[in-house]
Amino acid sequence: MLHTILEKRQLSHDLERGQSVYYFKVTAPEIARNRKAGQFIIFQIDRDLGERVPLTIADANAEEGWIAIVFQTVGATTLKLSQLEVGDEIPVLLGPLGSPTHIEKIGTVVCVGGGIGVAPMHPIVQAHKKAGNKVIAIIGARSKDLVIFEDEMRAIADEVIVVTDDGSYGRKGLVTDPLKELCEGKDGHAMPNEVVAIGPPIMMKFCVATAKPFGVPITVSLNTIMIDGTGMCGGCRVSVGGETKFVCVDGPEFDGYKVDFDNMMTRMGAFRAREQEEYHKCRIGLDAKAGA
Incomplete structure (x- = not known):
């Protein structure tokens, strides 16, 4: 089954890094019917060829499918x-994969999203609100131009806090x-019953360090290198509580206190130079094609 692109939007563009963030709405009726918060495709x-890339729904x-x-x-x-543009098709879209977010009515949940991690946090906020929890969303970005999904979060969360590195927003x-x-329970807030964090590994690592002195449970969603999505290749393995886990089948969510972030970040950086090389080759090819 081919998956048709129904909507395409550019959410942000990072001039410093030359990277853009896009939103695609894609036909995938079976995945739409069966997916749960926290799962990915x-x-x-x-x-037949090419890289397999995981993306959280x-x-x-x-x-509507x-x-x-x-x-x-x-x-x-x-x-x-x-x-690709609206009307084009993605030939392979596999999912839903991974274990869903554990959702129950527990009180107050703080959902922290950094950068592009705000988007996969969206269904988790939806699910916690549906379960009857109070949800406070923290959205982080380097600057105003890189803030995404703010309107979507404000539409469902009880409170939204936006933070930028440079103070531009x-x-x-x-x-x-x-x-x-x-x-700490400042400004009349009750101590959260749970924290959920999604974003760059270093951000999640420091969210865990922040919550630890208060003993607040924290769940993190990992986005490691994946190949087959079934746990067979072992590419997404991480150390959690001293045990080897596979993000694609055991995760992507884990107890943040048990994740060895340093080991995970080292593994994730193993192919960064090759990734950048292939990106620039592709960019040059696309620019040449556009100028032909």
């Missing part, structure tokens, strides 16, 4: 994906600043 641009509509994916152009495959600082204040 794997896509391929070419049916950012939204879905079971009745579509899912939404949000991605950043960090490598050749995501750059090629960004060149919302509060100046890091996501850990308001997280610490919430854990």
Whole structure:
């Protein structure tokens, strides 16, 4: 089954890094009917060849039969994906994969999203609100131009706090600043019953360090290198509580206190130079094609 692109939007563009973030709404009726918060898909641009890339499902509509994916152009495959337009088709879209987010009525949940991690946090906020929890969303970005999914979060969360590194929008600082204040119970807030964090590994690592002194449970969603999505290749393995886990089948969510972030970040950086090389080759090819 081919998956048709129904909507395409560019959410942000990072001039410093030359990367853009895109929103695609894609036909995927079976995935839309069966997905749960926290699960992801794997896509391929070419049916028989090419990289397999995991993306967390950012939204879905079971009745209309579509899912939404949000991605950043960090490598050749995501750059090629960004060149597709409405009406084009993605030949391979596998999912839903991974274990769903554990959702129950527990009280107050603080959901921390950094950068592109705000998009996959969206269905988790939806699910916690539906379960009857109070949800406070913290959105972090380097600058105002890179803030995404703010309107979507404000439509469902009880409170939204926006933080930018340079102070160009919302509060100046890091996501850990308001997280610490919430854990301290400042400004009339009750200590959260749970924290959920999605974003760059270093951000999640420091969210865990922030919550730890207060003993607040924290769940993190990992986005490691994946190949087959079934746990057979072992590419996505991480150390959790001293045990080897596979993000694609055991995760993507884990107890943040048990994740060995340093080991995970080392593994994730193993192919970064090759990824950048392939990205630039693809970019040069696309520019040459456009100028022909």
